[in-house]
Amino acid sequence: QVQLQQWGAGVLKPSETLSLTCGVFGGSFSGYYWSWLRQPPKKGLEWIGRVNHSGFTKYNPSLESRVTISVDTSKNQLSLELSSVTAADTAVYYCARGEVDYFDHWGQGTLVTVSS
């Protein structure tokens, strides 16, 4: 049974860089797409971007200038960096495994709060 476990800093100041990592346990890393999504408090879901095991990425155009998603296949991990954060980036961030068109396994979520 595949499990996704996330970790990273939960409190940032404006202009800092958000950095999260997601470890994949109990399943194959290749053959899937690995995404990051976020959910602001009491709001809906927003897709941030995805990477495959070869490192090919695709980003949400609204965030593309600030986002980097990378993969370390030797560790079965993917990472998210979001630069120049503001209060609008406060959200629960999720990693998720996907087939081409949907997400079938999710991490537990990490609340990231941006506050001065």
Place this chain on the structure above:
Amino acid sequence: EIVLTQSPGTLSLSPGERATLSCRASQSVSSSYLAWYQQKRGQAPRLLIYGASSRATGIPDRFSGSGFGTHFTLTINRLDPEDFAVYYCQLYGSSPMYTFGQGTKLEIK
């Protein structure tokens, strides 16, 4: 950009009843790329339906999806107390690559 609009915003029903949730796309989309998720408070979303009508692994057959073009429906028969949650539809293939509806909250009447 294709916008997904879910209705109603909140649905109040009793256990044992049937729930019908709607997801409308701003333009015609492929049903192959429409999914539904359930999210309980404090938890990550859980995949229920993909390809508009295929149940994900372990999802009870009380959950069913249907629709094509611009209108999709998630039906939950014989509501169980565990089913009261927020439900999201999701589309692949537009820009951004994945888009979500704003959600329908299913609450106990």
